[in-house]
Amino acid sequence: NKPEEDLLSPDRFLNIAHRGASGYAPEHTLKAYEIAEKMQGDYIEIDLQMTKDGKLIAMHDDTVSRTTNSKGKVSDFSFSEVEALDAGTWFNEENPGLAQPAFNQLEVPSLEQILDAFGTNANYYIETKKPEENPTMVDELLTVLKRRDLLDADVPTGKVIIQSFSKKSLLEVQQKAPSLPRIQLMKFNGKATLTDKELANIKQYAVGIGPNASSLTKAFVQQARKAGLLIHPYTVNEKADMKRLIDWGVTGMFTNYPDRLNEVLGR
Ligand code: G3P
Ligand code: CA
Incomplete structure (x- = not known):
């Protein structure tokens, strides 16, 4: 692989558009990803679910109930059934100030459709x-x-980063496609704490960690950096929080507002 672009350098701060620019358009639709690109997010974040017929789609929940006009488990729908759903009206209803008639027509994309639409221009951060x-x-x-x-x-x-809360899944990626960098997601109730030994263990199979932002302390961020890990907190939407975390030394972050983050970064 070409190292020139060095997306994984700790000095290259990563702006990760969480579910696309999901503050502005229905999450995980091509429109949300398109806006993320326009706003110059560095990565499109994609959550994966699998349909009954084994197709990977971009969806956060394991049911279609919150983000489409239908109800039920993704695994009970075929891809052609999922494709027929309306993935935008819910957003218009919940966000009247941001609503657009065109959002009503949006579909749930498959991973392939996303890759076809954005090709090698975009970088993908896939969960x-x-x-x-x-x-x-x-x-x-x-x-x-x-x-x-x-x-x-x-x-x-x-260009493609794989993230998961499941260590097992990351180990499987490491074994089957070692060149794909991996991020260990984690969620702490209360303050983030890991021992140096635990961080060293993560370093064996991942280039970094993705903790919930609300758990972070300056000491933890510095400890993770010292262990040689990237640290990408989720999900950071307020400028004051972005500034504080950047100051503490995080190397990127997930945000629904990639434009705000770029403003904070002075890009
Ligand atoms: O993948 C980072 C972050 O998105 C994890 O939380 O629930 O939004 O996928 P979630
Ligand atoms: Ca995610």
Whole structure:
């Protein structure tokens, strides 16, 4: 892989558009990703779910109930059934100030459709969601990435990052596609704490960690950096929080507002 672009350098701060620019458009739709690109987010964040017929789609929840006009588990829908759903009206109803008639027409995209739409221009930060319930998720993800040439040797390191709360899933990626960088997601109730030994263990299979932002302390951020890990907190939407975390030394962050983050970064 080409190291030139060095997306994973700790000095290269990463603006990760959480579910796309989901502060402005229905999350995980091509429109939300398009806005993220326009706002010059560095990465499109994609949560994966798997349909009944084994297709990977971009959706946060394991049901279609919150973000479409239907109800039920994703795993009970075929992809053609999912494609027929309206993935935008809920957003218009919840955000009258941001509503657009065109959002009503938006569809739930498959991973392939996203990669076809954004090609090699975009960088992708992809989460395997509940891989324990979808044991073929990593295999299918790697098949799709390979088919779209994103596992080729000339793809810059970090163009695709894989994130998961599941260590098992990250280890599977490490074993099957070692060149794909991995981020260990984590959620702390209260203050983030890990021992140096635990951080060293994570370093064996991941380039960094993705903790919930509300758990962070300056000491923890510095400890993770000292362990040689990147640290990308989620989800940071207020400028004051962005500034504080940047000051503490995080190396990127997930935000629904990539434009705000770029303003804070002076980009
Ligand atoms: O992937 C980082 C962050 O998005 C994890 O939380 O629930 O928004 O996927 P969630
Ligand atoms: Ca996510």
